[in-house]
Amino acid sequence: MKTKSIKFLLLVFLVLPASGYPQSQLVGLGRYVIGVTTPDSLNSTDFQEQEQAYVKGTLTLPCTHIRSFKSNKVQGADVLTTNLLLLFYDNKLFKLICDYPDELKAAFLAKNGNGISRPARHVQVGVKNKSTSLVLTGEVWQNADIEVLAVHYKGDKADYQIEETDRLMIASKTISALASDCDLQNVEPLIEEFDKMLNDHRDQHPERRTIKQIRKP
Structure with missing residues (x-):
C-alpha cells in the first residue's frame, strides 16, 4: 500500500506544470498565431x-531580424x-500586445480559464520630469514556450494624467530572449517590468523598481 501511494504521488508530481502556471492550448489571439503568422498575411x-528596431544603446546597428506592425483597431471574430x-522575428510572429478591456477579457477567460494572479508591486515612474508611484498587478498563463501576461497598472491620474490601463501580452519566451538585445519600439516598459518581476529572484528589493519613462501605447 505504501509503495502504491508513493507511485501515485510521483505520477501527480510529473504531470503538474513545472512552471506552476496554468497550462493551456493558447497559441495566439484569433488569427494572430505565435510562430505562424507572417507580415504578408496582415491586412495593409x-x-x-513601425520604425526599424536597433540594438540597445546604438543608433546605427539595426536589428534586421525584427519587424513590428501596429493597428489602432482591428475587428476579430468575437x-x-x-x-x-x-512583433516578428525572421518574419514569424513572436510577440503580440494589445488592450485588454472587459469584452476581450471575458472572451479570453472563457477559452483559457483564469491565470495565476501575482501580488501587487509598486514601481516608481518618471513622467514629464516628475516621479510618482504605480501599482502593478497581473495574471500569468503558460503553454510550453508561450507565455501570456495580463497586466494592470494604475497611477495618480489627478496629478500626472496616468491612465488606469489593462494590457495583454502573448509571446514566445525563446524568441523573446533572442530579441532581448534589441530596443523594441512601442513595447510598454511596465509590461517588460512585470515580465522581469516573474523571473528575477536575485533583486534584493523585488517589490520596488524604477522606470525612467512611460510611453503611452
Whole structure:
C-alpha cells in the first residue's frame, strides 16, 4: 500500500506544470498565431509598419531580424482588438500586445480559464520630469514556450494624467530572449517590468523598481 501511494504521488508530481502556471492550448489571439503568422498575411489597411528596431544603446546597428506592425483597431471574430502591436522575428510572429478591456477579457477567460494572479508591486515612474508611484498587478498563463501576461497598472491620474490601463501580452519566451538585445519600439516598459518581476529572484528589493519613462501605447 505504501509503495502504491508513493507511485501515485510521483505520477501527480510529473504531470503538474513545472512552471506552476496554468497550462493551456493558447497559441495566439484569433488569427494572430505565435510562430505562424507572417507580415504578408496582415491586412495593409489595418496595420502600419513601425520604425526599424536597433540594438540597445546604438543608433546605427539595426536589428534586421525584427519587424513590428501596429493597428489602432482591428475587428476579430468575437471582439474588437485595439492598440494591437505585432512583433516578428525572421518574419514569424513572436510577440503580440494589445488592450485588454472587459469584452476581450471575458472572451479570453472563457477559452483559457483564469491565470495565476501575482501580488501587487509598486514601481516608481518618471513622467514629464516628475516621479510618482504605480501599482502593478497581473495574471500569468503558460503553454510550453508561450507565455501570456495580463497586466494592470494604475497611477495618480489627478496629478500626472496616468491612465488606469489593462494590457495583454502573448509571446514566445525563446524568441523573446533572442530579441532581448534589441530596443523594441512601442513595447510598454511596465509590461517588460512585470515580465522581469516573474523571473528575477536575485533583486534584493523585488517589490520596488524604477522606470525612467512611460510611453503611452
